Amino acid sequence: xxxxxxxxxxxxxxxxxxAGLFAALAAARGGAQVLLIDKNVVGRGGASIMAxxxxxAALGEAEPDSPQLHLxxxxxxxxxxxxxxxxxxxxEGSPRRIRELEAWKVNxxxxxxxxxxxxxxxxxxxxxxxxxxFLSTGAAICAALRNKVSRNxxxxxxxxxxxxxxxxxxxxxxxxxxxxxATSIPVSIRTRAVVLALGGMTKMFRRTTSPNNLAGEGxxxxxxxxxxxxxxxxxxxxxxxxxxxxxxxxxxTTWEPTRVKLGGRLLNGIGEEFLHNYGEGSxxxxxxxxxxxxxAIYKEVELGRGSPHGGVxxxxxxxxxxxxxxxxxxxxxxxxxxxIDLTRQPVEVFPIAHYQMGGVEVNEHMESCVPxxxxxxxxxxxxxxxxxxxxxxxxxxxxFGERAGEAASRFASGKTRSPSDxxxxxxxxxxxxxxxxxxxxxxxxxxxxxxxxxxxxxxxPFRTAPALREALDRIRILRESELPExxxxxxxxxxxxxxxxxxxxxxxxxxxALALSALYRRESRGAxxxxxxxxxxxxxxxxxHLRLDGKRLVSSFEExxx
Amino acid sequence: MTTANQQKTVQSARLKVxxxxxxxxxxxxxxxxPFEEGDSVLDGLVRIRQQYEPDLAIxxxxxxxxxxxxxxxxxxxxxxxxxxxxxxxxxxQLDPLPNRRILxxxxxxxxxxxxxx
Numbered sequence: 001x002x003x004x005x006x007x008x009x010x011x012x013x014x015x016x017x018x019a020g021l022f023a024a025l026a027a028a029r030g031g032a033q034v035l036l037i038d039k040n041v042v043g044r045g046g047a048s049i050m051a052x053x054x055x056x057a058a059l060g061e062a063e064p065d066s067p068q069l070h071l072x073x074x075x076x077x078x079x080x081x082x083x084x085x086x087x088x089x090x091x092e093g094s095p096r097r098i099r100e101l102e103a104w105k106v107n108x109x110x111x112x113x114x115x116x117x118x119x120x121x122x123x124x125x126x127x128x129x130x131x132x133x134f135l136s137t138g139a140a141i142c143a144a145l146r147n148k149v150s151r152n153x154x155x156x157x158x159x160x161x162x163x164x165x166x167x168x169x170x171x172x173x174x175x176x177x178x179x180x181x182a183t184s185i186p187v188s189i190r191t192r193a194v195v196l197a198l199g200g201m202t203k204m205f206r207r208t209t210s211p212n213n214l215a216g217e218g219x220x221x222x223x224x225x226x227x228x229x230x231x232x233x234x235x236x237x238x239x240x241x242x243x244x245x246x247x248x249x250x251x252x253t254t255w256e257p258t259r260v261k262l263g264g265r266l267l268n269g270i271g272e273e274f275l276h277n278y279g280e281g282s283x284x285x286x287x288x289x290x291x292x293x294x295x296a297i298y299k300e301v302e303l304g305r306g307s308p309h310g311g312v313x314x315x316x317x318x319x320x321x322x323x324x325x326x327x328x329x330x331x332x333x334x335x336x337x338x339x340i341d342l343t344r345q346p347v348e349v350f351p352i353a354h355y356q357m358g359g360v361e362v363n364e365h366m367e368s369c370v371p372x373x374x375x376x377x378x379x380x381x382x383x384x385x386x387x388x389x390x391x392x393x394x395x396x397x398x399x400f401g402e403r404a405g406e407a408a409s410r411f412a413s414g415k416t417r418s419p420s421d422x423x424x425x426x427x428x429x430x431x432x433x434x435x436x437x438x439x440x441x442x443x444x445x446x447x448x449x450x451x452x453x454x455x456x457x458x459x460x461p462f463r464t465a466p467a468l469r470e471a472l473d474r475i476r477i478l479r480e481s482e483l484p485e486x487x488x489x490x491x492x493x494x495x496x497x498x499x500x501x502x503x504x505x506x507x508x509x510x511x512x513a514l515a516l517s518a519l520y521r522r523e524s525r526g527a528x529x530x531x532x533x534x535x536x537x538x539x540x541x542x543x544x545h546l547r548l549d550g551k552r553l554v555s556s557f558e559e560x561x562x
Numbered sequence: 563m564t565t566a567n568q569q570k571t572v573q574s575a576r577l578k579v580x581x582x583x584x585x586x587x588x589x590x591x592x593x594x595x596p597f598e599e600g601d602s603v604l605d606g607l608v609r610i611r612q613q614y615e616p617d618l619a620i621x622x623x624x625x626x627x628x629x630x631x632x633x634x635x636x637x638x639x640x641x642x643x644x645x646x647x648x649x650x651x652x653x654x655q656l657d658p659l660p661n662r663r664i665l666x667x668x669x670x671x672x673x674x675x676x677x678x679x
Contacts, residue, residue, distance in 0.1 A: 040623040044630045139629050159677040182665055211624045246600030249646035251627040443616040493666040494619040
């Protein structure tokens with residue numbers, strides 16, 4: 001095993017968040033031997049564990065509700081672009097996954113009458129969002145799933161394995177290649193099916209809620225394997241992302257649930273409420289969807305009415321200390337540790353890259369157009385259209401993960417594993433060759449920093465053709481010449497530069513896909529706002545598809561799904 | 563209205579970082595890291611990689627949320643999460659966890675053997 005680790009499985013699941021964990025369990029239930037890998041730690045890496053509070057499911061425990069009503073809200077938020085089949089699967093499937101997690105010892109918060117508590121998040125017409133507690137819903141879900149997966153003898157887990165390529169022969173996936181982060185040894189996996197559950201590309205923005213691993217690799221791997229992407233220009237910027245003062249130990253998304261729960265007031269730099277200037281009611285009862293809120297905050301800052309760090313204020317000063325302590329529970333101590341007293345001072349917030357609505361184009365079995373290649377979770381495009389509702393991310397991970405695992409195991413059972421094959425060799429060779437090559441000047445970490453700044457400043461929530469073209473030109477240079485020449489150190493043990501080099505190799509395709517799609521959609525809709533095309537246009541009531549043709553990304557607009 | 567408690571003054575911490583691949587055969591390297599009030603030790607380590615030493619081995623996933631638990635190291639002798647320990651002016655000594663096999667620099671083998679080859 002000195003310079004190659006070879007493995008065999010029926011179904012490979014890449015990504016150990018909620019989507020990957022559900023996919024692994026479902027594939028094992030279907031009779032498959034499963035290998036579940038994560039670049040960081042299975043069940044701890046990825047975005048799911050960071051989810052603080054809301055998870056939407058039409059359980060009808062807090063008030064009468066139905067998957068149909070959940071679907072209507074989801075479609076309305078999606079601004080006409082949802083793949084209704086996928087959205088319906090998400091809404092219909094979520095209650096079952098919530099009950100399943102309940103059986104697996106997730107303690108959903110309850111009302112006094114013993115029923116599961118549900119809250120109304122922005123954009124939802126009913127009290128629909130379940131939670132465990134204020135800060136750790138995602139962590140509780142991941143802990144339960146980790147426990148379930150670790151007791152399943154059909155699932156082998158491997159942490160610290162980074163996936164770099166799907167191996168394709170004659171148009172079908174026959175394997176996958178990656179490397180062991182701890183030793184830099186290439187890993188070649190022969191498999192009958194691959195489920196990509198690698199999340200989105202929000203790490204590629206300077207201001208991001210992403211953990212350190214969502215670099216768009218799933219998108220790059222899928223494109224290079226021959227899959228298509230859909231509506232990748234829609235990337236959600238979370239409106240109330242924490243900006244200042246510096247807070248550590250708490251996710252920057254913390255203010256949205258806080259605001260919903262306590263009615264925090266958003267004020268511009270001169271202390272005025274401003275949402276009513278953007279067609280929203282002022283005061284209590286927040287129902288503003290995320291895209292409108294992001295727009296309002298950006299525009300206030302642009303008009304010179306920002307806070308000192310270039311955001312807006314979020315104030316809870318109208319509440320007394322007891323109300324804050326009662327509502328915030330353990331979080332109040334985290335603010336104290338950071339020297340923040342919410343009864344005396346506002347915090348500053350500004351939008352922050354949060355979620356990728358677009359993604360790999362799949363059918364209702366989560367199957368891409370490449371036989372044997374499946375996607376799940378945030379990496380899937382279509383269910384959320386142009387904007388995602390608060391609380392729809394965890395259901396997307398759980399429901400689509402389950403479906404992908406089930407379909408992949410069914411596919412695998414009807415297929416023989418291909419014998420050792422030459423198709424994996426070039427991918428393995430690239431990993432070996434990357435170590436200790438290139439010029440001194442660029443390290444992948446420097447290119448990564450530059451890309452994050454570029455995406456933030458040119459491909460953020462408000463876009464123009466010149467800025468997008470500038471971004472595209474630079475991304476192509478990075479992808480075609482600077483990354484290939486970047487210096488990766490010869491360290492073999494835990495070489496972060498090697499990890500970053502391969503993140504960039506796939507992630508630059510994702511970044512280019514985003515910039516290109518944003519350039520071609522000449523309208524404003526949902527999370528995609530063009531300053532040069534400020535209105536939504538009926539001729540763009542279409543999905544945008546991207547595929548890789550040789551080294552070029554090709555876009556086409558097509559009639560809506562379903 | 564009261565503005566937030568903003569201290570934008572840049573201070574400097576000196577991080578004394580253990581480097582090596584085996585106990586008893588390592589060395590300390592020192593880095594001056596500028597920081598603003600509130601920044602974490604992990605912020606400092608990330609800055610070292612960006613500004614001086616891309617080859618420094620550190621490990622983290624969630625970065626700031628204190629959920630992934632991957633960034634645990636010894637900070638002035640105490641096992642702490644680098645993502646929530648705060649930088650302060652002066653010398654701070656960083657070592658790998660004492661009771662784990664060292665992989666490299668501040669990264670130790672903290673994974674379950676069942677999740678490894």
